[in-house]
Amino acid sequence: MLFSLILCQLFLGSASSGVPPGAGGTTEPEKYSIDLETKLRSTLFDVYEPLQRPSENVQVNISLNLITVNDLEIKDQKLSTSGFFQMQWTDSRLEWNSTYGNIRFMFSTETYVWTPKIAIENSVNDLEVFSDENSLIRLISTGKALWTPGGVFETSCDSDVTYYPLDTQECSITLTTWAYTSNEITLGFLNNSFMLDNYHENGEWELIGTSSSRESAQRSKEESYSYDRLKFTLKLKRRPLYHILNTIFPVILMSCLIVFVFKLPPESGERVGMSLTVLLAYAVYLTLIADNIPRTSTSASILSSYLTIILMLSTLSVVFTIVVLDIYFNHADDETPPSWLQNLTRHFLVKVTCWKGRGSGATCCSKPKVSPRGDGEILTLNEITEKSETKDKWALEDERSKVAEGVGIKFFSWKEVALILDRFFMHTFIFLVASSTVICMIILSSA
Numbered sequence: 001m002l003f004s005l006i007l008c009q010l011f012l013g014s015a016s017s018g019v020p021p022g023a024g025g026t027t028e029p030e031k032y033s034i035d036l037e038t039k040l041r042s043t044l045f046d047v048y049e050p051l052q053r054p055s056e057n058v059q060v061n062i063s064l065n066l067i068t069v070n071d072l073e074i075k076d077q078k079l080s081t082s083g084f085f086q087m088q089w090t091d092s093r094l095e096w097n098s099t100y101g102n103i104r105f106m107f108s109t110e111t112y113v114w115t116p117k118i119a120i121e122n123s124v125n126d127l128e129v130f131s132d133e134n135s136l137i138r139l140i141s142t143g144k145a146l147w148t149p150g151g152v153f154e155t156s157c158d159s160d161v162t163y164y165p166l167d168t169q170e171c172s173i174t175l176t177t178w179a180y181t182s183n184e185i186t187l188g189f190l191n192n193s194f195m196l197d198n199y200h201e202n203g204e205w206e207l208i209g210t211s212s213s214r215e216s217a218q219r220s221k222e223e224s225y226s227y228d229r230l231k232f233t234l235k236l237k238r239r240p241l242y243h244i245l246n247t248i249f250p251v252i253l254m255s256c257l258i259v260f261v262f263k264l265p266p267e268s269g270e271r272v273g274m275s276l277t278v279l280l281a282y283a284v285y286l287t288l289i290a291d292n293i294p295r296t297s298t299s300a301s302i303l304s305s306y307l308t309i310i311l312m313l314s315t316l317s318v319v320f321t322i323v324v325l326d327i328y329f330n331h332a333d334d335e336t337p338p339s340w341l342q343n344l345t346r347h348f349l350v351k352v353t354c355w356k357g358r359g360s361g362a363t364c365c366s367k368p369k370v371s372p373r374g375d376g377e378i379l380t381l382n383e384i385t386e387k388s389e390t391k392d393k394w395a396l397e398d399e400r401s402k403v404a405e406g407v408g409i410k411f412f413s414w415k416e417v418a419l420i421l422d423r424f425f426m427h428t429f430i431f432l433v434a435s436s437t438v439i440c441m442i443i444l445s446s447a
Helices: 002-016 034-045 241-263 271-291 302-329 339-353 381-388 393-398 414-445
Strands: 058-073 078-090 105-108 118-120 137-140 144-147 150-156 168-177 185-195 205-217 227-238 401-404 407-410
Touching (some): 058 227, 241 271, 241 302, 271 302, 339 414
Antiparallel strands (some): 105 137, 137 144, 401 407
């Protein structure tokens, strides 16, 4: 009888403890069930306070999973990106033992779980803390919490327009703690601060590099404590094809028209109209480009400077065209230019422009040639008199001379001076336009 009572007590004791006979005193984890997870949640959150930090100093590691660069507006200096942040920290209050071993993880929200108060410091829309009651937090049995808040982030970006439209920009997304100081929350990076597995290319901007940095600084001089700050930097290069075809190439083509203004014959009557058309076209292009460049004086655009130079040259071409036409049409045929203009034309303009017309003499391109009419000769007074008896009116005008020390020197008419000035201005503008264009393109291509 006594032996039977001992066996019953042993059997009841093993059944009540949940340990089967021969189990060696170990407890097997229960299989997953809704009731088991409900029990786990009750155990964890009954006395859990969401506003209390897990420890005195919480280490929060963050990485950025970038999905795409939506837009980079240079004029507004604003970067728009899409993606989500991965935030990870450890909360020892959310650990559970092997009794719930079959539940390796579960989900919760910021309503029930403490989350770090982090904001995007350089946001242009609003300065708000990451908060979304519908965003799930993954809780792992070891106490780790993983939170992935995401969205479209619009941040400020200090743009450098020096090499626009072949520019490269560096923009940052800056995260900082809100209310928590560096002694309370320490920010760091996960193994990969940037995750680009899901990245989709932008049609205008090419992502050529990423970098990240961490710093701790005070927000004001009055504060004695500092806050952690993480910077996720994107290096973006503008794709040049669109702007080469629609901006740079048309501007270079129009700059060539300035030179050909001086190639039109004065009798055509179209020179002033053409030069004014080129001037207005450049003014329009300068306005269009100015609309896409931020109104800042910290940096000057090479393209804007080039357009300003060409606009100035175009303005000078209008002025010089009017001067040449005035010289060509507003003087009588028998009127002789002043001596200083004759000397300037003979000793400088003729040689610089390689003029081969009447009275040119020796130039930088050719030596004087003797012709039946005497073009290109330095004639004596007797030779001029002999030739004047057999020449027509044009030849007589052509061979006017003044005698200096027994040598006859040919005079240029006003029309010849105008034509020589045309040639001189054309050569000058070819040099100025070509050199400005080459220098501008070299600087832009070196960006």
